[in-house]
Amino acid sequence: DAKTTQPPSMDCAEGRAANLPCNHSTISGNEYVYWYRQIHSQGPQYIIHGLKNNETNEMASLIITEDRKSSTLILPHATLRDTAVYYCIVRVADSWGKLQFGAGTQVVVTP
Amino acid sequence: DTAVSQTPKYLVTQMGNDKSIKCEQNLGHDTMYWYKQDSKKFLKIMFSYNNKELIINETVPNRFSPKSPDKAHLNLHINSLELGDSAVYFCASSQEPGGGYTFGSGTRLTVV
Numbered sequence: 001d002a003k004t005t006q007p008p009s010m011d012c013a014e015g016r017a018a019n020l021p022c023n024h025s026t027i028s029g030n031e032y033v034y035w036y037r038q039i040h041s042q043g044p045q046y047i048i049h050g051l052k053n054n055e056t057n058e059m060a061s062l063i064i065t066e067d068r069k070s071s072t073l074i075l076p077h078a079t080l081r082d083t084a085v086y087y088c089i090v091r092v093a094d095s096w097g098k099l100q101f102g103a104g105t106q107v108v109v110t111p
Numbered sequence: 112d113t114a115v116s117q118t119p120k121y122l123v124t125q126m127g128n129d130k131s132i133k134c135e136q137n138l139g140h141d142t143m144y145w146y147k148q149d150s151k152k153f154l155k156i157m158f159s160y161n162n163k164e165l166i167i168n169e170t171v172p173n174r175f176s177p178k179s180p181d182k183a184h185l186n187l188h189i190n191s192l193e194l195g196d197s198a199v200y201f202c203a204s205s206q207e208p209g210g211g212y213t214f215g216s217g218t219r220l221t222v223v
Binding site for chain 1: 115144152153154155156159167169201203209211212213214215216217
């Protein structure tokens, strides 16, 4: 599975949109982009995933560039409860491949 | 109704002991996993089972032995516990291929 690069940390003001970048320049055609987050002392939580089209659900939006070498997770209205480590993971979706976590981005939402 | 439940939540034990962690999922998923999160917060996969069959076995000491009595349960037994085994262990399940993982709340193991 391709590797990803994320900034180690970022701050966001409560109520504003949080845009979390992820680079995956070696992504293959059959690899999906997954986002998870881990709130302190809890298990990781699935957020969203996509292949090449933009995706949206009740938690977030995922924007993938046309060349698929990078993506952005958007939390439209950040709340204090969104403070967490966010992981961008690339993996083949139609196989039994393991979900490999990197260091992620520590997002702190401030009042 | 908890989707993926692990017991116990906390486990403190002495070096050399044998202990087990249990995991159950009520999501009807076919695949279950064990992950280890060490003090540096890196999450690493240890094992994966699909319909009671082992499909992923990372480089984990033989002291760790997973057991899946049915597809809703995946237990982790650890023999001869060492200080370095202290970590948070997470169980997860998914409906592969490609499904999102659902994680349990973790078991914090402390070996003294």
